[in-house]
Amino acid sequence: MELDALITDLALILIVAGVVTLLFKKLKQPVVLGYIVAGFLVGPNFVFFPTIVDEGDINLWAELGIIVLLFSLGLEFSFKKLFQVGASAVLTALVVVSGMMLAGYGAGRLLHFTYLDSIFLGAMLSMSSTTIIIKAFTDLNLRKKAFTNLVFGVLIVEDLFAVVMMVILSSIAVKNSFEGAELLESIAKLVFFLIIWFVVGISILPLILKKTRKFLNDETLLVVSMGLCLGMVVLATYAGFSSALGAFVMGSILAGTNEAERIEKVVQPVKDLFGAIFFVSVGMLVSPAALSQYALPICLLSIVVIVGQIFFGTVGMLASGQTLKISIQSGFSLSQIGEFAFIIASLGMSLNVIDKFLYPIVVAVSVITTFLTPYCIRLADPAYSWIERRLPERWLAAIDRYSQSRTEIKPHKAVWKEAIAQYLWRVLLYSSLIVAIIMVSKMWFIPLMVEILPEWGRMIAAIVTFVVMSPFLWALMVKEVSMSLIRKLGEGSVNRVPLTLMIVFRILLALFFVIYYLSIVHSQRTGVLLGLGIFIVVLILLSKRIQKQFMRIENIFMDNLNERELRKTGRNTSLVSDMHLAYMDVNADCPFAGRRLMDSDLRKEYGINVVSIQRGTRRINIPKGETRIFPGDTIGVIGTDDQIQSLLTVVEGSESPEEETDNREVTFTHVVVPGNSPLIGQTSSSLSIRNKNNCLVVGIERADGTFHQPDGQTCFEAHDVIWLVGEPDNIKQLIQDKIENHIQHT
Template sequence: MEDVGIILDLAVAFGIATLAGLVADRLRLPVLIGYIIAGIAIGPQTPGFSVNDDGIPQFATLGVAFLMFALGVEFSFKQLLEVRRVALLAAAIQMPGTAAIGYVAGQLIGWGASESILLAGVFAISSSIVMIKLLLNRGEATSPQARYGFGLMVVQDLSLVPMLALLPVLEGDSENLALTVGESLLTAAVVLALVVVLGVRLVPWVLYRVARSQSRELFLLTVVAIALGTALACHEAGLSVALGAFLAGLIVSESEFDAQVLSEIIPLRDLFSTLFFVSLGMLLEPAIVIEEPLLFAVAAVLLIGGKALFGAAAFVITRINPVVAVSAGFLTAQIGEFSFVLAGAGLEGGIIDGGQFAFIISLALVSIVASPMLVAVAPRVGALVGRLPHIVDPTVEALEATATGVELRRHIIICGYGRVARVLGGALERRGVAHVVIDINAATVRDLRGRGVNAIYGDAGSHAVLERAGIHEARTLAVTVPDLVVASAATRAAREMNQNVHIITRAGVQGEVSTLRTDGASEVVQPEFEAGMEFTRYVLRRLGVSSRELDVLTSRRRARFYDHADDQLYSDDLG
C-alpha cells in the first residue's frame, strides 16, 4: 500500500493554514499570524490531530530559500552597496544594544552566565524571513526601509558565523579557539567570493543558453537549481541557507532574465513560505508560557521593546529620514530562523537545556506575532521623532549643493521621479509650467539639473526639503512615489506647512486611499484602477458607446471607487 503520510501532512497543513489565514484576513490581521496559529493547532504540543514534525519543517526550509532568492532578484548589488554605510553603522549600534538586553533578560529570569550570553546572541539577530513577508504584504519590498533593513540583516547573518564558532567558549572548551574562529571566517569568505565571482560570470551564460530552448520547464528547473545550489554551498561553508539564496538572487538580478526568473519563482515562494510560518507554530510549547507567565512576559517585553528601541535609534543616529529610520528599525524587532540555529547549536552543546530552548522558541513566536503591529505604527512614530528638536535631517547638509537657486511662485512640486512622474514632468515642460522635482536618487537629480530642470536631492517628507522646494508658494504638490511610508510622510509634512496647497498623492492599493486622505491629500490616484478605467473606455468605445455616456459612466465609477475606499469595493458594474 502506498505511503501517503507526507501528502496527508501537507494537505492538512495547507488546509488549516488557508482557513486560519482567511479568519486572520477577515479580522484585518496579517495572514502570517493565521499561519502560525494553524501550526499551533496541528503541532505536537496541542491536543487533537498532529502532523509529522519532521516533514513540514523540511519543506519550510524550501520556503526560506525561495523567499530570500526572490528578494535578491528584486534587489541588486548596487542597491546594497548604496546602503552599506548606514547598515554597518546601524549594526554596530543595534546588535550590541540588543545583545545587552538579551543578557539582562537572561539574568532577570534566573539563567546562568553562559545561558544569558547565548540569549544575548539570540536577541542580536532578527528574522529576515518575517521582515520580507511583512514588506510583501504591505507592498513595500523595494522601499527605502526595506533596503536599509536588509542591509542590516546581511550584517547580522554574517555575524552568525563567528557566533557559532565562539560557542565552545560557553561549553568550556576554548582550546584552539582562535584557529577555529579563523578557519570559519576564512572558509565563509572564500565561499562567498567564489559564489559571487563564478555566479556573475556563469549564471547569465547558463540562463541565456536555457532560455534559447524556449522551454519554460527547463528554465524553471534551472532557476530552482541555481537558488538551492547556491544556498547549499553557503550552508556547507557555515553560512545560512537564507543568505546563500539571497546571494543567488542578487546574482540573477544583474542579468537580463531577472523579470522572468521572478515570475517563475513567485508561486513557489508563496507556497513554501506558508509552511515556514506553519512550522514555527508547531514549535510552540504552551506549557512554557502557562507555567512561568511573569518571567515570560518580562523576557518578551525586553525582547520586543528593546529590539524596536535599539533598531529605530540605530537608524535615526545614522541621520536618514526619521520615518524611514523608525520603519526600518521596527522591522527588526523580532527573532527568528537564525536565532533558532544559534539556540539549536547551544542545545546540542549543552549550554542550554530543552526547557530553555522551548522558552526561546516561544519568545520568538510572540515577537513575530507582534511584528505586524509594530510595522503598522512605525510611520506615525517616525513622524513624531522627526519633530524632535535634536533630530537633524541629513538632507539639510545636501541642500546647498542641490538647491536650484531659482525663485519659484505658483509652481508645481513633484515628489519622486519614476515612470509616472516623468510623464507629468514632460507635460509640464512642454507647456512651460514652472515646477521643481524632489528625489532621493542623486544620479536622477544630477541628470535633471543637467537638463535645466529644477531638482532637489532629499526626502520629500522633510520639512527642510519642502521649504527649499518652495512649498509655501506652490500651487500643487504631486506625490508620485509608490511607497506608502514615504507618500504619507510627504503628504503630512506638506499639509502642515501649507494648508492651501493642492496635494495629489499616489496610492499603491485601494486600501491606502483613506489613509492618504487623512494625511491631508486633496486627491488620491490609484494607477491600476485608472489603467482599468482607460481599458474600459477603449473597449466600450469600440462597442459604440458615445463619448458623453462614457464620461458619465467613468466619472460615476471613479467617484464610487475613491469614495468607498474603506470598503475595498471593486464593482464590475460601471453603471
C-alpha cells in the first residue's frame, strides 16, 4: 500500500521544519528564518537530503498559508486601530513606502531587471517585517520606549498599504502597463468594494455572532470563522481582487467583534501550521547557484533596504513632527523586509509576470536584513549622537521649532480638520452605498421585475429602489457633521460660505444620483418617474420617519463597529446617570487575582461593584465577598466611565502587539555534603537559600538510604545528598556563593 505523495511530502516538511526551528530557538533566531532553511533542505536545490515529490501540492498548501496569515493579520488590524495610530504613523508609512518603491524600482532598472520585475521589486523592498521588529524590540527590552509605539503604528499602516499594493500590482500585471487612469480606476474600485464589504459586514456579522454565541464553542467558532474567511476570499476573487485581500478584509471586520480574542485563539494553531508551510515553500525556491550568480544584486539590494528604510523612516518621522532622536530610532528599527516581501513575490510568480530568479534574491535579502536588525536598532543612539554633534546649531533649532509647531494644538484648525474629515467620510460612505444599491437594481432587480411584470416591472423596481435608497439619500443631503463642530465653526462669518458650499455640494450630489438612476430606467414613463423622483427627494427632506429609521440604522452600525471596545468600557450599557455595566478579562498580572472580593478593596479604591464573574462555562451572579477572582475570569462591573477606565488598565493590563512569554525554566539537581564541610549542622533557613538565592531545597537523602522532606529546620549531615530546584543561573550562583569550597558538587 503506497501513501499519497501529499502525505509523504507533508510529513517530510513538518519533521524537518520542527527540527530546524528547535535549533533556531536555541540559537535565539527568528523562527521564520528556520522555516526558510527547512524549505531549502527539503527543496529540489539541496541534493543531500530527501526531496519533496509534488511541488504543486505544496504550492496549494502555501496559498492556504497566505490566506490564513492575512486573515490573522486582519484580526490584529481592525479599522478602529487604523484611526488611532495618528498622523505621524500615516505620513511616515507613506514616505517610506513611496520612497522605497522608487528606490527599489531604480535599483531593479540599474541591475537591468525588466519593467515588471523592477515594479514588483520596489513593492517587496517597501514593507518592513512586523514579526521581526516585535521580536527584536522584545529581545532588546525596548517595548516601553516612546518611539516603539510610533513604529508599531507605521507597521499597521504599512500592512494596509501592502494589501492595497497587491491589488494595484495585480492590475498592472494583467494590463502589463502602468497607466494613470486605469490605476485610479483600480483604486476607486478597491475603495468602493472595501466600503461595501465593511459596512455590510459590520452591520450583519456582530449581530449573528451575538445571537449564536451560546452555541459557539471553540470547534464551532473555528469552523464558522474560517468559513467566513474563505467565503470572503471567494467573493473578493469573483470581484476581481486577490484572495489575500478577501482574507484580510474578513479578519478586519471580525476584529471589532466581541469574539475577536476567541477567534484569534482558535485560529492560531491553523495559522501556525499553514504559515509554516508557506515559509517552507519560500525556502524551497532558494537556489545556491542563483545566490552565487546574483551575489552582487543581493548585496546591493540589502544595502538599498537598510540605507533606504533608515533614511525614509527618519525623514518621514521628522516630516510628521517628531524629534530628531525619535525619528532616527524609528528609522533604524525599520531596516528589514519580511513576510510581505514573500507574499508579493508569490503573487508575481502566480501571475507569471516576474522572473524566477527574483524570488531567491528577495529571500536572501530578507535573511541578511533580518540578521542585521538588532544591530541596526542598537546603532540608533550612537548614530543620533554622531549626527547631533555634526549638524549645525541652526538646523537643530529649526527641527525643534518644527516639531513643537506640529505638536502644538491650534483649536480652530483642529476643529476644521475634524469637520472636513467627518464630511468627506460621510460623503464617501453614503455615496458608495447608494451606488451599490443602484448597481444591484440595474444588474439584478430591474431585469427580474421586468421578467415577472413586463408592463409595470421597471416602474415598480424604480419605486422599491428609491424607497431603499431614501435613508441614505437623506443622510447624504441633510445629516450634518457633529453639531458641536458646526456651532464652533459657525461662530465666525468667514466660515459660513464654506459651510454653505459643503451643504449645497451634498444636495447636488444626491440629486445627481437620482437623475442618474432615472436615466437607467428611462422609458416612455420618464415623466412619471421624474415627478416621482422629485417628490421622493422632497419627502426625504421633510420625513421624520425616514430620519428616525436612518438614525436607528446608524446607531446599530456604530454599536457593532465599536462592540469590542464598548463591551469593555460599558458605554453602550447605561444604567442610571453616568453608571455603566462593563466586562473585562482578568489578566494573569492583575494585582488582586487570587484574592477574595472583600480583600480586593475594589469598591473603596475604584468605586465600582462586581456584579458577575464568568469562569469557563460557569457564571456567578452577584458574587459574595468570599468569592475569589482568578486569572481568565471575565468580571462584570458597574461604575462610571472614569472608574471603569482606570480599573480596565489594572485588570487587563496595557495592550502591546505580541507579548513574549518568559521561557526561563527551573532545573532539578543535587549536591553532596562532604564529611568535613562546615555546613554540617546548618539548615536551609539559616543559609537563606530560598530568600536570597531564589532556590528551594526539596529533599535530603541520608547516607543510610532514608529520604527526608526538609521543613527549613532540618540540619544537614555529613554525606547528605541535597536536592535543589531553581533556575540554572540561580543554582550556579548559589554554588559559587555559599556551597563552593564547602560541598563537593557532583
